[in-house]
């Protein structure tokens with residue numbers, strides 16, 4: 001029991017780091033998703049969603065973190081590493097996780113519409129592939145999910161303001 005709480009505390013500590021990354025995305029107007037990769041109790045890769053500013057489908061938080069961690073490990077294999085990610089990975093990132101042989105993945109909140117770590121598929125644990133990752137979901141899930149909700153709420157409000165402003169403009173046109 002004691003050991004369990006220790007492990008949980010560690011998971012929460014690194015999920016907080018992933019949330020810090022997600023907040024960087026938030027500040028840039030990107031969907032707030034953040035990720036860190038940990039090896040032997042050290043963060044070896046960090047990433048946050050930059051898809052819109054980089055105009056790049058590949059710029060998901062997990063892909064960026066994997067690239068950095070691989071560079072740091074000087075190896076494409078990330079055996080012995082744990083990934084912490086605020087939102088359930090998509091099919092691309094789940095695929096990259098399997099390819100990189102990451103040992104363990106810890107997820108904040110689930111993504112019912114696109115998640116591939118249990119929602120739509122569980123690509124991380126298909127016995128047909130040569131690698132399966134251990135999976136833990138729901139670590140600081142509420143906090144991660146609130147962050148997403150706040151982001152989309154703000155986005156909807158901004159759109160409303162833009163919409164109102166443009167209709168006001170059109171009324172002043174001759």
Ligand SMILES: [Zn+2]
Nearest residue numbers: 060090092093
């Ligand atoms: Zn992804």
